[in-house]
Amino acid sequence: HKPTGLVVMCQTERSQLGNKEKAMDMMRTKLYDEEVRKAEEAISHKRKSLVSTGDRSAKIRTYNYPQGRVTDHRIGVTVYNLDNVLNGDIQEFIDALQFAENAEKLATES
Structure with a gap:
């Protein structure tokens, strides 16, 4: 001590x-x-x-209906299947978020 x-x-x-x-x-x-x-x-x-701070710059996702696009701003992933995402098919985002979280953990451990 x-x-x-x-x-x-x-x-x-x-x-x-x-x-x-x-x-x-x-x-x-x-x-x-x-x-x-x-x-x-x-x-x-x-x-x-x-x-989150709650201000507009801290948004998590953008849903662009005219282009059928969804962007997750936390990890910078954009997918072009808005209808599927709105129907609950979010596995692509889940996988990307888990990958980003694991990469962050590895970075902080070393």
Whole structure:
């Protein structure tokens, strides 16, 4: 473990041993609180990265009816079978999204 820079002092007990035990309890509480804060911050950061901002530039898909085209902007895939997609045939998008997700995982692991 690297030093955290946390310092606690306690002089409320009558004995030096009592003060030391009380100080250790205070240190454990501070360390626990710091770890909880870090964990909550990491969860918050992850959640923010998963949620879209909601502005128009963050759109996921475009459906172009005159050209029969569907584009998924997250992965840059365009298919020209709008009718099939609207009827639920989205396997091509699912495959492309899984491929992109796996490629991203590999990139972050190395």
